[in-house]
Amino acid sequence: MVTLKDVAREAGVTATTASRALRGMDLVTPKTTQKVVAAAEKLGYRMNISAQSLRTGRSGTVTFLTAGIDGAYFSSLAMQFAAELNKQGMHMLIESSRYLVDSQGRERDMSYLFSDGIIGINAKHASKALASHPSVLLEDYTIDSPYDQVNAPSQSGTRAAIRHLYDKGCRHIGLVGHDIPPESDPGASQQVRMLAAKHECLALGLDFDDERSLISVPWSRQGGVEAGHRWADDDLGFDGLYCPSDGLALGVLRGLADRGVDVPKDVAVIGFDGITDGQYSVPTLSTIAVDFTSMAQAAVSLLTHRIEHPDEERYPQTVTVGYKLIERESTAR
Amino acid sequence: MVTLKDVAREAGVTATTASRALRGMDLVTPKTTQKVVAAAEKLGYRMNISAQSLRTGRSGTVTFLTAGIDGAYFSSLAMQFAAELNKQGMHMLIESSRYLVDSQGRERDMSYLFSDGIIGINAKHASKALASHPSVLLEDYTIDSPYDQVNAPSQSGTRAAIRHLYDKGCRHIGLVGHDIPPESDPGASQQVRMLAAKHECLALGLDFDDERSLISVPWSRQGGVEAGHRWADDDLGFDGLYCPSDGLALGVLRGLADRGVDVPKDVAVIGFDGITDGQYSVPTLSTIAVDFTSMAQAAVSLLTHRIEHPDEERYPQTVTVGYKLIERESTAR
DNA sequence: GTGAAAGCGCTAACAA
DNA sequence: TTGTTAGCGCTTTCAC
Secondary structure (H helix, E strand, O other), rough: OOHHHHHHHHHHOOHHHHHHHHHOOOOOOOOOOOHHHHHHHOOOOOHHHHHHHHHHHHOOEEEEEOOOOOOHHHHHHHHHHHHHHHOOOOOEEEEEEEHHEEOOEEEOOOOOOOOEEEEEOOOOOHHHHHHHOOEEEOOOOOOOOOEEEEEEEHHHHHHHHHHHHHHOOOEEEEEEOOOOOOOOOOOHHHHHHHHHHHHHHHHOOOOOOOOOOEOOOOHHHHHHHHHHHHHHHOOOOEEEEEOOOHHHHHHHHHHHHHHOOOOOOEEEEEEOOOOHHHOOOOOOEEEEOHHHHHHHHHHHHHHHHHOOOOOOOOOEEEEEEEEEOOOOOOOOO | OOHHHHHHHHOOOOOHHHHHHOOOOOOOHHHHHHHHHHHHHHHHHOOOHHHHHHOOOOOOEEEEOOOOOOOOOHHHHHHHHHHHHHHHOEEEEEEEHHHHEEEOOOOOOOOOOOOOOEEEEEEOHHHHHOOOEEEEEEEEEOOOOOOEEEOOOHHHHHHHHHHHHHHHHOOOOOEEEEEOOOOOOEEEHHHHHHHHHHHHHHHHOOOOOOOOOOOEEEOOOHHHHHHHHEEEHOOOOOEEOOOHHHHHHHHHHOOOOOOOOOOOOOOOEEEOOOOHHHEEEEEEEEEEEEEEHHHHHHHHHHHHHHHHHOOOOOOOOOEEEEEEOOOOHHOOO
């Protein structure tokens, strides 16, 4: 293994100078830098990050902590983060929060979390890990959270979605989701969206009933399928369906297809997130497209600030990014 | 920051003993171990991985190197790997090969690649990184590759797909893809699949022409849409369409839907990969489902072997995993 | 502008 | 079974 010392010897300088040269510090003579770089190149030197990290206390790595990156939503989000971090010369470690708790639900030792910070989504149970690092939480709507938050525009986006259905003539709007939470402190995006939908329906003067206006299914594609079936089988009578995620909406589309329902003629469907799959479904899916790129930029920027100013006392910030209503076939009428 | 020394002091032993106790080495008295563990717990000790890694030369981290994890295919693959590595007590760093080459196409410094090994997919241009680590390549069909390979059953799976179309009465089978490569050394899964499809068509005594049997489009969902359009607009006359990836197939379904084509009645469509999206499309997608779990297990096992036996001279191995033909609506007739 | 020396936190070899 | 010592490769004083 070729070390900095080897490079230094080859270049006829000391390790100190070689180190400085390789990092492009400007106290070094251009000529010296040249020599060092040439030597490094010649010997095929690659820096030992562990050593650097031990010395400086920084690893240049950020952990993306999630329950899972499967599915279009998480994977496109994860990609945005990797890209953004790479741009900053950092790297992304991906860690599944599933493996952070043992069978008894206790947090496992996370000694490996040598990363400089954590970007967490659906990872609240990993509280030890979060607390021991600069952390940014995504899609966490806890009030007075101790962490910086970056959120999708769940409220405004949902309202826009409901209004869109309304504008398309829907007067019996149904919500697809697990439940409609009580007003107090909703913690997850799902809950925020359900609540906002209810409020907007009410604001528009529509009939709304916590029980009858909800098709209660699990938050998943399969749940969506079930909701589609129920719409048809139970003759629910909604002329518009709001789904708080595109995954759910895509499931609904499939479930309705199973019953030969015509979307959007019989019922209009709108989703939330803006995953690319919605461009290719049959029918294509109207949705609230969240600005993932901005989410990534905001989160990385908040995080790097915390990493670089560990002692600064700054109140936790919340960034809410923008959205765009995309009208496609599922509400075109 | 609490270090091993602090723990040792608290427990009344030396750092060495503390280190051994914490790692569960059995030369340490159970009683001593107890004390050390208690002290660590009390002080909230977490190991400094950089230091450990510097000392031992191992980071416990594997890089998943890919052009991108967006899309259902890469993300489910990536998840399988993360899960498998986590099971082994290792961690996954995700790195986009896009950021490994600069604008001139030269490989950038990858000093950060402090991981113990690399699992690469679509990452051949990162040859320096691969060469400097134990590496396993996924979906690389290069003959005489210097690296271990883990591949999907592209040949046998493709043949099964074509035979399935044949069994469903298709006699004019079209291939969707970029091109049909020459016989020699195909490097990518796409090429292997196209070639295998051609061979199987020929073996079944079907008409086949490199030009006329191909709908040449880019390897993407959008490419699939285009292919669907062409089928209808150019009156291509295929009664069965083989798509070498589910993404492509889902695009085709959407493209055919644009033209009001009835799948499978007018034309049957089959994909390859087995991503979950195919369960929810309209119509649902028949496909060759690749055993991703086995891919992950095989790759991790090959890699850990190389990591643990760096000096062993072992010829590069190739593992080809199994598949399952899943028949859904898109070929049901 | 460059070098010498110290030390980040850990573990392996050796000694007791 | 436990402790002592040395050093992994790097960067950061502090001197020159």
